[in-house]
Amino acid sequence: MSKLDIAIAGEINLDLILYGLPEQLPTERELLASGFSMTLGSSSAILAHNLAALGSRVGFITKTGDDACGNMALVRVAASGVDLSRVVRAEGAASGVTLILQHERERHILTYLGTIAALRFEDLDLAYLASARHFHMSSLFLQRALSPRVPELFQRMKAAGLTTSLDTNDDPDDRWDGVLEQTLPYVDVLLPNEREAMKMARADDLETALVRLSEKVKTVVVKMGSRGATAVRGGQRFTAPAVKVRVVDPVGAGDSFDAGFLHQFLRGADLPACLTYGNLCGAFSTTACGGTEAFCDQAAMRAFLAHAG
Ligand SMILES: Nc1ncnc2c1ncn2[C@@H]1O[C@H](COP(=O)(O)OP(=O)(O)OP(=O)(O)O)[C@@H](O)[C@H]1O
Ligand SMILES: [Mg+2]
Incomplete structure (x- = not known):
């Protein structure tokens, strides 16, 4: 394989998405969903899949259980051309899984962590990661086994000459400190959503958050849902x-936003x-179920990107 554009270390799991269930969920009742999708989930795996679908050369180090869910998730990622040669299998451990109850506006998100949180520093082939041009990590606060050494990991990637990016996603403990503060000095591109940006900057409004975060990170990118x-x-400030x-x-x-942004970033776009x-x-x-289904159809993807662009 030619030189990797990007190496990603992180989690993998399937998403089981149920549509049309009532928002209130009484116990001891048979509640019927109107739709169901089993699809590739997890921030890191979705990013890896969609970046490869866009045409970036992607290497992904992750850990799964040696079970049907883990196998299925890996098959899905491999289908888009991601290099999985350094994946670690945890014998006897169960892969994680996320159950999403998608309601009209909001959703219930229920996760069994399993091997999602089990990736360790010792599992990583550092030479392989450093062979890429860019290093990315998603879901920082889910990386419980890796977490204490994440700052060192980013530091090593920077020392090896890579550019770096981080999408923390939510902090389930709502602390936004420790490992994040120690990692930010080695992050070139930070990719939070609006809520996460305010949380990590301890700010009540986005403008203050942007000022504070851009004092620590060269490029701060904030996702704002249907507002772009x-x-x-x-x-300099840019909005799209x-x-x-x-x-x-x-x-x-x-995660798909991250894929599009990084795909262009790695090609030197402004x-x-x-x-x-x-x-x-x-x-x-958002035009298909889950995070990767839309990107599985190369022809539809090319047509959308060309037409809308
Ligand atoms: N309803 C929508 N219509 C058009 N584009 C959307 C919509 N929702 C999200 N997007 C696009 O996706 C990007 C990311 O969405 P969002 O801000 O919800 O990120 P996020 O909260 O990090 O998502 P995730 O739950 O996947 O972590 C937005 O910046 C926007 O470009
Ligand atoms: Mg996110």
Whole structure:
């Protein structure tokens, strides 16, 4: 395989998505969903899959259980051309899984962590990661086994000459400190959503959050759902509107935005072009179930990206 554009270390699991269930869930009742999808889930795996679908050369190190769910998730990622040669299998351990109850506006998200949180520093082939041009990590706060050494991991990737990016996603403990503060000095591109940006900056509004975060990270990119995305670099501010689409579900829109943004970033595109492509990919993701189903259809993807672009 030729030189990797990007190496990703992180989690993998399937998403089981049920549509049309009541928002109130009484116990001891048979509640019927109107639709169901079993699809590739997890921020890191969705990003890896969609980046490869866009044409980036992607290497992904992750850990799964030696079970049907783990196998199925890996098959899905491999189908888009991601290099999985350094994947670690945890004998006897169960893979994680996420159950999503997608309601009209909001959703219940129920996760069994399993091997999602089990990736360790010792599991990583550092030479392989460092052979890429760029290193990315998603779901920082789910990486419980790896977490204490994440700052060192980013530091090593920077020392090896890679550019780096981080999408923390939510902090289930709502602390937003420790490993995050220690990692930020080695992050080139930070990719939170609006709520996460305010949480990590301990700010009540987005403007204050952007000022504070851009003092720590060279490029801060904030995803704003149906309002698109905004970014700050070198004191300059850029904003790009979302693309109008018929939304099936928003699962993985943030990860798909990351895929589009990083795909262009790695080709040396300027910040407005990266934002525009991120918005395109985020919107495209919402047109089908889950985070990767839209990107499985190469012809539809090319048509959407060309037409909307
Ligand atoms: N309803 C929508 N219409 C058009 N584009 C959307 C919509 N929702 C999301 N997007 C696109 O996807 C991007 C990411 O969405 P969002 O802001 O929800 O990220 P996120 O909260 O990180 O998502 P995730 O739950 O996947 O982590 C947005 O910046 C936008 O470009
Ligand atoms: Mg997100």
